[in-house]
Amino acid sequence: xxxxxxxxxxxxxxxxxxxxxxxxxxxxxxxxxxxxxxxxxxxxxxxxxxxxxxxxxxxxxxxxxxxxxxxxxxxxxxxxxxxxxxxxxxxxxxxxxxxxxxxxxxxxxxxxxxxxxxxxxxxxxxxxxxxxxxxxxxxxxxxxxxxxxxxxxxxxxxxxxxxxxxxxxxxxxxxxxxxxxxxxxxxxxxxxxxxxxxxxxxxxxxxxxxxxxxxxxxxxxxxxxxxxxxxxxxxxxxxxxxxxxxxxxxxxxxxxxxxxxxxxxxxxxxxxxxxxxxxxxxxxxxxxxxxxxxxxxxxxxxxxxxxxxxxxxxxxxxxxxxxxxxxxxxxxxxxxxxx
Numbered sequence: 256x257x258x259x260x261x262x263x264x265x266x267x268x269x270x271x272x273x274x275x276x277x278x279x280x281x282x283x284x285x286x287x288x289x290x291x292x293x294x295x296x297x298x299x300x301x302x303x304x305x306x307x308x309x310x311x312x313x314x315x316x317x318x319x320x321x322x323x324x325x326x327x328x329x330x331x332x333x334x335x336x337x338x339x340x341x342x343x344x345x346x347x348x349x350x351x352x353x354x355x356x357x358x359x360x361x362x363x364x365x366x367x368x369x370x371x372x373x374x375x376x377x378x379x380x381x382x383x384x385x386x387x388x389x390x391x392x393x394x395x396x397x398x399x400x401x402x403x404x405x406x407x408x409x410x411x412x413x414x415x416x417x418x419x420x421x422x423x424x425x426x427x428x429x430x431x432x433x434x435x436x437x438x439x440x441x442x443x444x445x446x447x448x449x450x451x452x453x454x455x456x457x458x459x460x461x462x463x464x465x466x467x468x469x470x471x472x473x474x475x476x477x478x479x480x481x482x483x484x485x486x487x488x489x490x491x492x493x494x495x496x497x498x499x500x501x502x503x504x505x506x507x508x509x510x511x512x513x514x515x516x517x518x519x520x521x522x523x524x525x526x527x528x529x530x531x532x533x534x535x536x537x538x539x540x541x542x543x544x545x546x547x548x549x550x551x552x553x554x555x556x557x558x559x560x561x562x563x564x565x566x567x568x569x570x571x572x573x574x575x576x577x578x579x580x581x582x583x584x585x586x587x588x589x590x591x592x593x594x
Contacts (some may be wrong), residue, residue: 257525268478294437297409299384306412309547316415316428318393334427341424345474346450352524352569353471359419359454361388366455368450371469371476372522372564373579374502375457378431379411381439389399389434390414394459400432404457404503405442410435421478429462430459445522455522458504458515462581469521471573472591483509484580490589492575497584504579505564506586515529515565517542519577520584523568525553529565545588547571 298306313320317328327489343357344366355371365387367380379402380388391414400415418427429452434440445450461467461507467486468477486494495506496517508517517540520528527537527550537550550571578587 257443266427298316298435298437301545303412306433307392307394309503310392310397311415312395313415317429318415318428329430330371332428332430333460335463336414336425336471337481338426339480340409340420340482343421343478344477345476348449349474353474353573354524354569355471355521356447356450356452357421357468357476357478359456362388362417362419363389367433367453369448369454369456369460370444370522371456372404372445372520373458373461374518374520374522375402375443375455376459376502377402377411378429378457378460379443379455380414380431380439381453382433382437383439385433385451386440388416388419390431392433393430396569400434402437402443404436407434407442407475409441419522424478424480425440426460435562446524447522458502461579462580466578466580468576468578470573470591471569472576483580483582484587485587486578486587488578490592492588492590493543494585494587495542497586500584504586506542508565510542510565512539517565518566518567520566520571521572522576523566524570526550526570527564528553528566528568530565542588 265278265383313329321330325495345353345355346358347354356368357371358366367384367387373594377400393415399410400413401407401484403408411434414427414431414433416431419429420426434443434592440452440455443455464565465479466477467479467483468484470477473569495508498505498507504519504520504521505516508515511516527540529537529552533553533554535552537552538548539545540550553568574591576589576591578589580587
């Protein structure tokens with residue numbers, strides 16, 4: 256079955272339609288920037304075939320595939336430029352949880368709301384954003400997976416984005432999985448509604464930066480391509496090494512005296528979630544010198560299938576200024592400047 260690409264422009268010379276069609280118009284994958292698509296549910300086999308009809312070999316983008324403990328990995332992705340720095344304000348309304356949704360710009364100068372989720376190893380994008388981001392599926396081989404940080408039964412398909420911008424900071428050769436459903440990101444968006452995320456930026460996106468700092472009180476995230484981060488000794492509460500070289504952001508800690516690997520979940524709208532507790536109060540949790548008491552336990556059922564580990568959510572993390580120092584593989588917890 257042959258495929259071809261049709262690209263149409265409206266009277267304002269804006270890209271209006273990107274349609275991948277099979278012969279006989281059977282099983283087309285149509286993305287119309289001017290109209291709301293009403294289709295629902297996972298991609299059909301024909302729609303998946305249509306998606307891969309425009310795939311390119313990873314080597315076309317100077318990406319080298321190799322295997323590590325986490326599976327297939329690409330060398331040459333998420334390229335940064337020296338000296339670049341960005342401060343990105345939260346786009347979510349002020350409320351009990353400061354949820355880190357920021358705006359990212361694509362090569363077409365289209366803005367996409369992006370949720371930063373440190374519990375997700377990978378990045379994700381909704382099919383509705385394909386024409387904005389100019390995604391290209393990668394194949395052969397065809398890389399598909401499912402989200403591991405939430406209980407999602409929909410496949411994702413690995414794609415390449417030429418570049419994304421955080422203000423003037425540019426990231427080249429971004430890798431993300433397009434969720435194979437017309438329902439958008441759905442559960443991967445973690446219940447965020449204002450604005451509805453079109454992307455989720457996971458640890459694969461965050462780790463190439465020298466540091467990424469979440470200042471929940473100031474409601475902004477700071478990204479540095481190459482600066483060395485030195486925490487303020489007067490404000491520093493604890494520093495915890497990354498507990499894993501890949502995957503979600505994890506640190507070692509203790510829960511009621513028991514040693515645990517704890518996921519730091521920047522998108523979780525709860526205090527703590529424990530796979531072995533359904534509600535109640537956690538009396539004691541510590542990460543290095545940081546001691547937390549009397550935390551509300553939430554039954555975060557969406558995540559337990561893949562990562563049955565304790566999680567700390569925004570109810571706790573938003574109390575601090577949290578910095579991911581990828582050079583030294585450590586997370587710093589500092590008091591907010593006004594506390």
